[in-house]
Amino acid sequence: MTSPELHVVHSLPRRGSTDHALIGMAVFVFTEIMLFAGFVSAFVIVRNAVMPGLWPPPDQPRLPFERTALNTAALLASGVMVWVAHRAASRRGPMAARVPLSIGVVLGALFVGLQGMEWASLLRQGLTLASSQIGSFFYLIIGAHAVHAVCALGLLIWCWTDLVAGRYRPSRFGAVQLLWYFVVLVWPVLWLVVYR
Amino acid sequence: MRMKLLTRVVLASLARASQWSALFVAMLPARAFACAVCGGGNPANRFAFFMMTIVMSLLPLGLFAVAFLWLRARLLARNDSEFEERDAVNVPPRPALVDSTSQDNGETLPPPVPAA
Numbered sequence: 001m002t003s004p005e006l007h008v009v010h011s012l013p014r015r016g017s018t019d020h021a022l023i024g025m026a027v028f029v030f031t032e033i034m035l036f037a038g039f040v041s042a043f044v045i046v047r048n049a050v051m052p053g054l055w056p057p058p059d060q061p062r063l064p065f066e067r068t069a070l071n072t073a074a075l076l077a078s079g080v081m082v083w084v085a086h087r088a089a090s091r092r093g094p095m096a097a098r099v100p101l102s103i104g105v106v107l108g109a110l111f112v113g114l115q116g117m118e119w120a121s122l123l124r125q126g127l128t129l130a131s132s133q134i135g136s137f138f139y140l141i142i143g144a145h146a147v148h149a150v151c152a153l154g155l156l157i158w159c160w161t162d163l164v165a166g167r168y169r170p171s172r173f174g175a176v177q178l179l180w181y182f183v184v185l186v187w188p189v190l191w192l193v194v195y196r
Numbered sequence: 197m198r199m200k201l202l203t204r205v206v207l208a209s210l211a212r213a214s215q216w217s218a219l220f221v222a223m224l225p226a227r228a229f230a231c232a233v234c235g236g237g238n239p240a241n242r243f244a245f246f247m248m249t250i251v252m253s254l255l256p257l258g259l260f261a262v263a264f265l266w267l268r269a270r271l272l273a274r275n276d277s278e279f280e281e282r283d284a285v286n287v288p289p290r291p292a293l294v295d296s297t298s299q300d301n302g303e304t305l306p307p308p309v310p311a312a
Contacts (some may be wrong), residue, residue, distance in 0.1 A: 033259060037255050
């Protein structure tokens with residue numbers, strides 16, 4: 001005979017201290033922060049080892065700091081829109097997150113597209129992975145960020161398709177959100193350190 | 197007696213050798229310029245190396261602190277609403293804890309049928 005107390009316990013929803021997907025993504029983001037910190041550290045030390053006025057080398061193109069401000073603005077706006085989507089979903093239901101998340105995805109795609117165009121321009125000007133130290137560091141650091149941006153954008157699109165199809169999963173969206181915030185917030189640091 | 201003396205001499209020799217070894221290892225990079233950054237370079241480079249050493253040392257500690265505070269905040273928020281779900285659940289009426297074959301199951305018995 002089944003105990004009635006056991007029946008009551010089973011009828012309660014299962015609760016954990018926090019979301020496993022979020023914790024896993026947080027650990028991943030932790031390691032990625034350290035990875036980019038190592039990149040930036042190496043870059044700063046090498047740049048300071050060069051005599052003043054010789055960075056970037058005279059035969060290498062200048063990195064387009066001002067023009068990349070547009071990319072930066074697009075990415076930051078994308079992060080804000082994803083945050084707005086999260087708030088809308090938690091306050092007014094998943095359907096309220098469709099528009100801000102769509103805008104966030106479009107802005108993220110705009111950032112990736114503009115970065116691709118910038119890379120093509122720099123390659124035409126002669127900045128390659130093997131052309132100089134700045135070229136090596138640029139493609140290593142900014143390339144690593146681009147890989148993260150593309151992967152995070154893919155995950156964000158995955159969440160968006162789920163949302164549109166009516167299969168909103170807060171756990172998945174929370175983890176993807178964390179990765180996207182990492183991509184968004186690490187970019188201004190890279191922009192100010194590498195491009196300037 | 198001789199063994200004790202021998203042991204003491206050996207231990208003293210080992211201690212002195214380890215001291216000289218530590219000093220040698222500490223001086224080695226400076227003498228050999230094994231690391232171009234910490235052994236040489238211009239002042240800006242050395243300063244950058246010093247600052248980045250600090251950043252790279254403190255960054256993981258800061259991240260651990262942030263993770264700890266975040267988890268703590270989530271656990272506190274969870275504990276605040278610990279019994280809300282339990283209290284909100286519609287608990288079904290508690291069935292009898294006795295065998296169904298028993299007559300005394302806690303229910304009100306129907307009135308006795310008068311004999312014909």
